[in-house]
Amino acid sequence: MGTRSLANDATTYLPNAEDRRRLMDIKEALSHIAQDARETPDTVFDDMSGQSDFPVATLKVPGSPARPLTPELADVLMQVADQLSRGRAVFVAPYDTMLTTQDAADFLGVSRPTLVKLLEDGAIPFEKVGRHRRVLLADLQEYMNARHRENVGMFDELAADEDPRATLNNPLIS
Structure with a gap:
């Protein structure tokens, strides 16, 4: 789905039809995470995170260890998934490219x-x-x-x- 563009560190993602269907599902799943984060007051979150069995949403890619999915990262991923699901290209590059x-x-x-x-x-x-x-x-x-x-x-x-x-x-x- 990604193609190299502009610089070595930059990639432009152009989705095909199958990718767009999967991205719509991802967008739906991520929207709940971002919405829950906005609706949960900090005090409730602090109480929940203090528990030993606190569930943490993770991002798991085959061949890589699971990484915690913060509300900020979920928001970024949701925006990317939204644009890709609409068939729009998304350009990802470090700011200092x-x-x-x-x-x-x-x-x-x-x-x-x-x-x-x-x-x-x-x-x-x-x-x-x-x-x-x-x-x-x-x-x-x-x-x-x-x-x-x-x-x-x-x-x-x-x-x-x-x-x-x-x-x-x-x-x-x-």
Whole structure:
């Protein structure tokens, strides 16, 4: 189900039809764990965890030892299972992954020349490795967040300038 992508530490998961059916079951099972964690007060959990036979949900993969499944991990797995069950690809990579300019451009949804211009203009930090530029995934994410904040700010300014009374009699708005 996984394919290597972008960097050695990154993987893109693309589910097939059989995987999607299994993921729907996993999503259902994980949703109960996450819901129980939200509904159980900390004091009740502390009392339960103090018992010698306290049940701990675990994640068991064949060939690996069982690992405790924390509510945070269950939430992440539930989100991944949800996206995969919908047929969407999920990209998993460490936050400190270094990307090539082509991979970074693909991540942002722009052409490589456009990305290079952004890099050279200083909009996104980068490192040079020999003749090649490398971009940190965290820096791309920060750039995307900054652009999003700018766009929301522009829309807020436009909305503030608009007189709501001017649209009351507009026949195009019903």
